């Protein structure tokens with residue numbers, strides 16, 4: 001057991017091992033990384049019984065602690081889910097290797113040849129929720145993109161994560177890859193998260209996946225660059241020009257397909273010129289969703305409960321939605337500008353000019369026209385996998401997979417040129 005009185009020393013030691021492993025991994029050919037991942041997938045599959053036993057310990061504690069149904073569902077493993085974890089690792093092994101890809105090339109008038117080449121970021125620190133499959137997904141994406149990863153999963157999943165991590169690294173070792181490319185923080189003490197955020201120079205990039213409490217800590221303490229994968233306060237704006245049938249289907253799916261994921265709609269904005277405001281609101285309430293509306297909505301749909309000011313900034317992750325009536329696109333843009341978390345926002349409209357203005361002016365990682373916010377997913381975008389949905393503005397936005405875990409360097413090939 002690591003010394004939890006010295007989280008800074010623990011993280012520093014892990015980061016030093018990760019640095020050595022990342023240097024070794026950066027030079028591995030694609031085939032070696034893919035073989036390592038295939039071996040890791042087999043090792044996960046072979047340790048089904050051990051992983052399920054570990055998960056049952058987490059589930060017993062989750063039940064005793066009265067964890068919500070949605071949280072328990074994210075935590076729970078069964079044979080089918082473990083199989084899916086192994087398949088996902090294999091799928092990453094089959095993705096094109098981004099490392100070494102030439103993304104720009106130019107020859108200067110003096111003959112100097114310059115290329116821009118993708119390289120791994122180095123050492124990643126990934127902090128994520130209590131979903132055991134993320135341990136394998138994040139590990140696989142890190143390895144295939146040539147990075148080392150320090151994983152800090154949610155405390156409710158500690159046993160499951162340990163079992164998955166052990167199997168994964170056994171597979172890597174069998175395939176001759178350095179085990180330290182994927183390390184798991186062994187303590188659930190949140191001080192280790194603080195130490196990761198402070199590990200300037202030792203960790204190259206922190207990827208936090210989580211909600212409000214994690215957001216606040218990252219904002220206050222991060223000294224390492226951050227690729228934030230944070231909460232989704234996502235909006236659907238239904239314009240007056242929207243097709244009613246399409247609006248109903250999209251709103252229902254965006255809120256109710258899976259209420260607990262970060263891509264779920266939390267706020268519905270309806271144009272005051274939309275023909276059937278009450279009908280659209282009742283698509284939600286009729287589907288079992290609690291609706292909280294502003295004063296204007298409540299005038300048109302009296303059975304709706306009153307929204308409090310904090311509702312507009314709340315990620316319910318549940319069958320609850322806030323609904324406001326807005327004055328056209330400008331009203332929607334103003335509301336989204338004030339309350340969106342920059343994850344995913346969508347418009348339903350037949351008017352192309354309105355839609356294009358929405359797509360251009362809403363500054364979120366994913367903006368969608370006539371499609372559900374629940375498409376916010378690397379698999380759905382054809383990326384094969386995802387670390388999550390990046391909600392910041394820099395480096396990578398939206399679903400992040402292999403390419404988002406790389407940076408580039410300029411490589412110059414000369415023949416004795418001097419600048420003079």
Ligand SMILES: NC(=O)C1=CN([C@@H]2O[C@H](COP(=O)(O)OP(=O)(O)OC[C@H]3O[C@@H](n4cnc5c(N)ncnc54)[C@H](OP(=O)(O)O)[C@@H]3O)[C@@H](O)[C@H]2O)C=CC1
Pocket residue numbers: 127128129130152153154155156188190193194209210211212213214215217228229230231232261262263315317387388389390391
């Ligand atoms: N954008 C994206 O890709 C994704 C976003 N999310 C978001 O995650 C949230 C749901 O997950 P939830 O389980 O609530 O996540 P939490 O934010 O509660 O936890 C996520 C991770 O952060 C840690 N953490 C949380 N607060 C602190 C703190 N103050 N100090 C140190 N560590 C902390 C947790 O550790 P501990 O176990 O100790 O609580 C856990 O490892 C939603 O907001 C959802 O939108 C989820 C998945 C993907």
Ligand SMILES: N[C@@H](CCC(=O)OP(=O)(O)O)C(=O)O
Pocket residue numbers: 074129131260261262263374375376377378
């Ligand atoms: N992007 C993924 C979900 C990611 C996500 O939200 O994770 P979680 O909050 O742990 O359920 C999907 O659409 O299935």
